[in-house]
Amino acid sequence: MTTVLPRLRAETITANSLKNITSSLDSLSPNQQLLPLTAIVNPRDRLEIGGCDVVELVQRYGSPLYILDEVSLRTACQQYRDAFTKHYQGRSQVLYASKAWSCLAVCAIVGAEGLGIDVVSAGEILTALRAEVAPSLIYFHGNNKSVDELSYALESGCTIVVDNWHELKTLDHLTKEQSLSTSFIEPRIMLRLTPGIECHTHEYIQTGHIDSKFGFDPNEIEAVFAYVSESSLNCVGIHAHIGSQIFELQPHQDIGGVMVQWFKLAGEKYSLKFSELNIGGGLGIRYVESDDPPSIEDWVKTVCAGVTDAFVTAGLGLPKLLCEPGRSLVGSTCVTAYTIGGSKTVPDIRTYITVDGGMSDNPRPITYQSKYRAVVANRMSAPLSQTVTIAGKHCESGDILIKDIQLPETNAGDILVVFGTGAYNYSMASNYNRLPKPAAIIVEGGESSLIIKRETREDLLRQDCLPERLRK
Ligand SMILES: *Cc1c(COP(=O)(O)O)cnc(C)c1O
Numbered sequence: 001m002t003t004v005l006p007r008l009r010a011e012t013i014t015a016n017s018l019k020n021i022t023s024s025l026d027s028l029s030p031n032q033q034l035l036p037l038t039a040i041v042n043p044r045d046r047l048e049i050g051g052c053d054v055v056e057l058v059q060r061y062g063s064p065l066y067i068l069d070e071v072s073l074r075t076a077c078q079q080y081r082d083a084f085t086k087h088y089q090g091r092s093q094v095l096y097a098s099k100a101w102s103c104l105a106v107c108a109i110v111g112a113e114g115l116g117i118d119v120v121s122a123g124e125i126l127t128a129l130r131a132e133v134a135p136s137l138i139y140f141h142g143n144n145k146s147v148d149e150l151s152y153a154l155e156s157g158c159t160i161v162v163d164n165w166h167e168l169k170t171l172d173h174l175t176k177e178q179s180l181s182t183s184f185i186e187p188r189i190m191l192r193l194t195p196g197i198e199c200h201t202h203e204y205i206q207t208g209h210i211d212s213k214f215g216f217d218p219n220e221i222e223a224v225f226a227y228v229s230e231s232s233l234n235c236v237g238i239h240a241h242i243g244s245q246i247f248e249l250q251p252h253q254d255i256g257g258v259m260v261q262w263f264k265l266a267g268e269k270y271s272l273k274f275s276e277l278n279i280g281g282g283l284g285i286r287y288v289e290s291d292d293p294p295s296i297e298d299w300v301k302t303v304c305a306g307v308t309d310a311f312v313t314a315g316l317g318l319p320k321l322l323c324e325p326g327r328s329l330v331g332s333t334c335v336t337a338y339t340i341g342g343s344k345t346v347p348d349i350r351t352y353i354t355v356d357g358g359m360s361d362n363p364r365p366i367t368y369q370s371k372y373r374a375v376v377a378n379r380m381s382a383p384l385s386q387t388v389t390i391a392g393k394h395c396e397s398g399d400i401l402i403k404d405i406q407l408p409e410t411n412a413g414d415i416l417v418v419f420g421t422g423a424y425n426y427s428m429a430s431n432y433n434r435l436p437k438p439a440a441i442i443v444e445g446g447e448s449s450l451i452i453k454r455e456t457r458e459d460l461l462r463q464d465c466l467p468e469r470l471r472k
Helices: 007-011 053-060 070-085 104-112 122-130 147-156 165-178 219-230 251-270 296-313 326-334 363-367 456-461
Strands: 047-049 065-068 094-098 116-119 137-140 160-164 186-194 234-239 274-277 320-323 334-346 350-355 373-377 384-390 400-407 415-418 440-442 447-452
Touching: 007 160, 047 350, 053 065, 053 334, 053 440, 053 447, 065 070, 065 447, 070 094, 070 104, 070 296, 070 326, 070 440, 094 104, 094 326, 104 122, 122 137, 122 147, 122 186, 137 147, 147 160, 147 165, 160 165, 165 219, 186 219, 219 251, 219 326, 234 251, 234 456, 251 274, 251 296, 296 320, 296 456, 326 334, 334 363, 373 400
Parallel strands: 065 440, 094 116, 094 320, 116 137, 137 160, 160 186, 186 234, 234 274, 274 320, 350 384
Antiparallel strands: 065 334, 334 350, 334 415, 373 415, 384 400, 440 447
């Protein structure tokens, strides 16, 4: 008998997730599940994802291994898209904030699902372009874009989300230079504003409050509008992003009301004809049982209601509404499989169990004190008999992946699978201690394919140079 894990776990979690039990798999919101949608326990008592036995995947591809469930990713994309169609009367476009995990396969899937892509560097632009995402659907963010990156984005035909005065003036200058050439296309820009909305999340991932390094301060908005109206930049709208891993709906309910006043001001006083409003990303996911994020549909519905209400009240037509989720699209679609090594028991204090990765493949626990859940994938129904701490293999006492988790008895060689590692894991991975970055695979219908090769020891030396005079 197989057990459908997202539902099994939802059952024991919170009242909110109880409603999931009766719904079919594709109506589950991936961001509310601890595990990918296709996760089951197979008859061999092992974890299976996308029809693939996770223990066999590790035997084939090695560990640590990122395992991406294609069904979960496509479902999340479709739920965003369908919710806008259902709850918004105007035009809309969902963008994937690719900093969550920028690689060819993820960009190609979200692109094929009709989403655009949000990028923050030339490297992310290149990845989106090579994944054949249309440049008209690529939006370039960042608070310190270089001249080189701006030129590349302009040549590629991306929309630029301007963050500050320095960038605005640089772009204006670049545009004037290029405007003499025959192939000149007026750059499409948006302006990022700091909306002054606070949300309850980790301080490092809050971006919408006034004291933030991102975006124009509300006090300078009129000066910015005046400057843009005199420039040769084609400004199509405004943008705000208030933070990440947000569980409350209120900040996104309010954002329409804050943005509409600036939309209106730009049109009435500065003759700027804005057509697009981008309200950012930020919807949270369930990392541990007590996390209780709203569903993708409820989040979209709230955003749409807030924007519609604000624009109708202001007597303006509905803008093209954009949002740019990262974590809630990709976070819950991936797990990381590790091989368990040794353990250490500090009497009366704790037992450490070590795995063959750590802060280099998942820097979130050490950076944000993030919490995770895990299972022993080769013995899924074994009773949870011990409380242990999962330690990484790096030379850093803080390299702890999970503190105090209930697990069955473990042995060296067991496969530990950590959930919710799709967002800000591979994209933040490093080679600390000269560990090669793990491989990533995608699973679907019993098939698995590599999407990122495992780095080799030689890869680690690829950029090293040894000057002649230092050679023996
Ligand atoms: C990080 C970021 C996002 C995505 O945030 P998530 O919490 O991953 O949805 C969207 N827009 C901007 C500008 C960002 O910086």
